[in-house]
Amino acid sequence: MSSSSSFNAKEHQKMLRSYFNGNGFSRWASIYGNDKLSTVRSTVRQGHAVMMDEAFAWIEKLNLPKGATILDAGCGTGLFSIRLAENGYRVKAVDIASQMVGKAKEDATAKGVANMIDFEVNTIEEVKGQYDAVVCFDVLIHYPAEGFVNAFQNLSSLTKSPIIFTYAPYNRILAFQHWLGGYFPKKERRTTIQMIRDEQMQEAMQSTKMAVKTKKKISFGFYHTMLMHAERR
Numbered sequence: 053m054s055s056s057s058s059f060n061a062k063e064h065q066k067m068l069r070s071y072f073n074g075n076g077f078s079r080w081a082s083i084y085g086n087d088k089l090s091t092v093r094s095t096v097r098q099g100h101a102v103m104m105d106e107a108f109a110w111i112e113k114l115n116l117p118k119g120a121t122i123l124d125a126g127c128g129t130g131l132f133s134i135r136l137a138e139n140g141y142r143v144k145a146v147d148i149a150s151q152m153v154g155k156a157k158e159d160a161t162a163k164g165v166a167n168m169i170d171f172e173v174n175t176i177e178e179v180k181g182q183y184d185a186v187v188c189f190d191v192l193i194h195y196p197a198e199g200f201v202n203a204f205q206n207l208s209s210l211t212k213s214p215i216i217f218t219y220a221p222y223n224r225i226l227a228f229q230h231w232l233g234g235y236f237p238k239k240e241r242r243t244t245i246q247m248i249r250d251e252q253m254q255e256a257m258q259s260t261k262m263a264v265k266t267k268k269k270i271s272f273g274f275y276h277t278m279l280m281h282a283e284r285r
């Protein structure tokens with residue numbers, strides 16, 4: 053991995069924790085909730101819903117036994133954790149931001165599935181355990197390649213089976229749009245969405261001994277992501 057020595061994992065986590073417990077919480081909680089949104093953000097909500105439907109179909113295709121355990125790494129407000137729990141999976145829902153975990157717990161309780169979910173305020177780099185599958189949606193998009201590998205290394209050690217995750221593939225036009233800003237407050241614009249080049253993804257897969265099984269680009273309005281299913285080689 054071409055390493056930029058300027059990446060500081062702890063500082064990066066600190067910035068993300070503070071963003072997702074503050075402005076980031078209100079922004080993303082409204083995107084993932086039912087609030088009325090601007091056109092741009094409502095395409096993000098719809099694109100995210102398309103991605104979750106696809107990811108859920110991939111999970112179902114794994115034919116995991118009833119009660120299988122799934123780690124939702126960076127669970128946010130718990131949309132996917134709750135869906136998994138409603139469908140009989142046992143979930144570990146982890147997020148760096150206590151605000152997010154609090155909201156996920158509240159919604160899971162309201163939907164009557166909190167007993168199927170073990171919530172924890174923790175990071176994707178430090179969470180422990182062994183799971184039948186790991187999912188990590190729209191979290192690694194906030195990591196530059198160096199941090200990505202580090203986080204991915206931990207996540208891949210937590211399962212013998214698949215990791216289903218999203219990342220932002222490099223795209224010149226989107227790079228320019230992100231540079232211009234749009235989703236985030238000024239000071240966080242350039243640090244929140246990080247695009248990964250194909251060669252960086254290949255290096256990440258090699259160094260974690262994982263292989264890509266399936267991938268699907270999901271583009272909907274302002275929501276662009278790559279959904280990927282990786283497994284141990």
Ligand SMILES: C[S@@+](CC[C@H](N)C(=O)[O-])C[C@H]1O[C@@H](n2cnc3c(N)ncnc32)[C@H](O)[C@@H]1O
Nearest residue numbers: 072126127128147148149152175176189190191
């Ligand atoms: C854009 S939201 C996605 C939430 C959820 N996965 C979803 O798709 O609905 C990103 C989430 O990642 C969490 N996050 C960011 N960095 C993290 C880290 N290092 N460890 C755990 N969670 C992290 C944030 O707090 C936030 O809840």
